[in-house]
Amino acid sequence: MVEPYKLTIRPECLMSFSEDWPTPTGAEVAAAMRLAGFTGSTAAKALGLKQKSGARTVRKWIGNEVEIPYAVWALLCDFAGLGQIWRHDDKSPSAAS
Known part of the structure; x- marks a missing residue:
């Protein structure tokens, strides 16, 4: 059941940073949090907020x-x-998508 959440995140949001990198939407942030198994507070803690x-x-x-x-x-x-996603090589799983 993980796959449907991946589909809600635009591939261009999973690229290395550039000046035209599109900021993820709130729904995309929420989808990534679901994939990580985070609540708001666990995400905040894991991300060092x-x-x-x-x-x-x-x-x-x-x-x-x-x-x-x-x-x-x-x-x-x-x-x-x-x-x-910050890596510029092809070793990242997102590069294979």
Whole structure:
């Protein structure tokens, strides 16, 4: 049942950073969190966000109130098993998709 969530994340969001990298939508952030098995608070903790405001920040990403930074998104993708998208080589699982 993991596969349907992968389909909700645009492939261009799983690329190395560039100036025209598209910021993931809130639904894409939520899909990556589901793949990782994270709640808002567990995601905040795993991503190194501040204890008091971290879960709120995650809710803002999911609610499309603020954009998730690329470095944080890249870590979330790694936790979700989507690969190390920041790598420029073909060893990342996302490069094979």
